[in-house]
Amino acid sequence: MENGTHFRTCHLCEAMCGIAIEVSDGEIQSIKGDDNDPLSQGHICPKAVALKDLHEDPERLRKPVRRTADGWQEMEWDDALDFVANRLHRVRQEQGRNAIGVYLGNPNVHNHGALIANPSFLKALGTQNRFSATSNDQLPHMLANLELFGHQLMFPIPDIDRTDLFICIGANPMASNGSLMTVPDFRGRLKALQARGGQMIVIDPRRNETASHADAFHFIRPGTDALLLMAMVHTLFEEQLVSPGHAEQWLKDADLVRLAALPFSPEAVSDHTGIAADTIRDLARQFASTPKAVLYGRMGTSTQAHGGVATWLIYTLNILAGKLDVPGGVMFTQPAVDLVALAAMSGQTGHFDKRRSRVRQLPEFGGEYPASTMADEMLTPGDGQIRAFVTIAGNPVLSNPDGGRLERALADLDFMVSVDYYLNETTRHADVILPPTAALERSHYDLIFNLFSVRNSAKYSPALFERSDDARHDWEILLGLAHRLERLHKGGQLPLQTELGWRAFRQLGPDGILDLALRSGPYGTDLGPLRPVARNLADLITDLFPSGHPLHGLAELSPVYRRWSELPKGLSIRSLKACPSGVDLGPLQPCLPERLFTRDGRINLAPRRYLADLDRLHQLLASPVSEDLQLIGRRHVRSNNSWLHNSQRLVKGKDRCTLLIHPKDASRCGLKPGDMAEISSAVGRVVLPVDITEDVMSGVVSIPHGWGHTREGTGQSIAAAHAGASINDIIAADQVDRLSGTSVLNGQSVKVRLWRAERSRKRA
Known part of the structure; x- marks a missing residue:
């Protein structure tokens, strides 16, 4: 690679920030924001600088390794691919195609090569036991897209650059740089919003980093967002504030929504949500009366017991108040590579509940079962029990509920292979690890995140560094395995036409x-x-x-x-x-009704599956307010799930993996500053330093996700030295949103008490 400045997109989160990387003598000298990037305009967050650490990390795997009695041993690529394909094929032949499971982690969507190659690999595997991070993240949004607009990828995006009111519920874009909203420099865009006279209102169980910059903030009890949102719908109808604008001509069943909202008055939901009835009414009025306004919700509203209904109601409120498909409201992108139209052209607009998982009868979405049931499918005997497993760029032991049970299930498999360049908490259970090239050794184009961008743009980045001769891109690994599997399934030889197709695919490449x-x-x-x-x-x-x-x-x-x-x-x-x-x-442009993919060309405002699920919301309203401590997660701008903890510059400084607890609750639990707390649930326990703060609502405790690097046998020494604890070790996998199958990651009950070392030793 020649010396000088090279421009690129940072691939570490959804923000797509432009970066300028200064290279001299084959080494990265600096990483700065690219002032000329049309989307990020010079902004970067601290994570971008860690690209140097990831690229140069001596603990990153660079050749295939196989587990042996004497430890991990390197393999040649052809030998490794042949070995893996033969083992997977043997399991399929002896126990059936569904005896193989596969999990796709979040990094896949940051990688156009993996996105293009994965369908061929999944087809060659032939299993129905497919899982991904979707059901621990954005599944309720994709379901709402499918039900209302007819396409799972039709995400309505906040037009933040033109809005005058941004209501943010259960989200923290100041730390995340947006989620299902690609918004580099959220802070700068918020300043611009406020400079033009606009406002931001944040609603959350924690006064988070975004809330600290808000014009107004309201605490809400975890898991009650659907009650608040339904009360806002109730107010719009009761006070005749419903005005869908130009979208009204495509709406149907608005009256069903009005009837559904009747029991959920602001007064009825106030005690459960912790928000005064007058405040709820004012929120609804302000939202309806502001011509350019957006209601935005994310992880807090998605990954909870009523995540499906809560997400539907966010969409519904935007539609009823006339904020859909208008500048300053929620709009749809028109990316250069239009995955929405391409998928629709091939008939792949999405599907839900075509079949159910074997053990817990959870619904599939887009051909995937909820990830919370992976361990069930591995540990429960019977036809279709998973005995071989493939992970591609994921670490579900730390990112999936009840990680302890999942790792016990992984250890009991007949065979496991991981496509990953780290020996982490999940891949340590693999029999073979196939490490792809690092991100700076391959080209980059954001196929997925241009779907979520607050402004349409396009950017291609060639590989910054040449890969070594014995390295493989992930797409080459996946196609190599897929080709070998197809051959084995067909008795060792494919028809000439099929072979030529594989050759053309490899030569054309992503x-x-x-x-x-x-x-x-x-x-x-x-x-x-x-x-x-x-x-x-x-x-x-x-x-x-x-x-x-x-x-x-x-x-x-x-x-x-x-x-x-x-x-x-x-x-x-x-x-x-x-x-x-x-x-x-x-900028984003109005595009309805041309972008509707429903059969009748209308927006289905009251899908029957949501109306049927309201019985659970009635039960919540009729139940007494829980006095248990409710657990929520949190994230930090210097962290991204479990990926970046082997970078010293990102983990140094004050310990971020702490328990946040309100002073009243700390006193009730006998905790003082500097103490260590034991947080327990039905599935496990963790011990963390106590951080007493009024920034969390009374009755709520918070632990960040992505930590827990305490498992033995990993190959990330910096992460292990800053291990923290995994929130998923105390989150039960059997708690899901019954509507969508999404994991309940926010709002589970826990117990907290002072941790004493002598008590722990006695228990041991």
């Missing part, structure tokens, strides 16, 4: 496929004088073929389609290389 998608998309090839002819041809095709036909879809997606006539043209990898800081494609 960048070749990406280039085709860019050129054929809305911002793609500019045909110059041939454009009128091509446009007429596109019109003819859309007239001749029905909307579900692939040719109709290709014509509508093409750059010559009349709907895209005002968009900039000429995007390709080549053109993006000429603009290393990225290309601005403009």
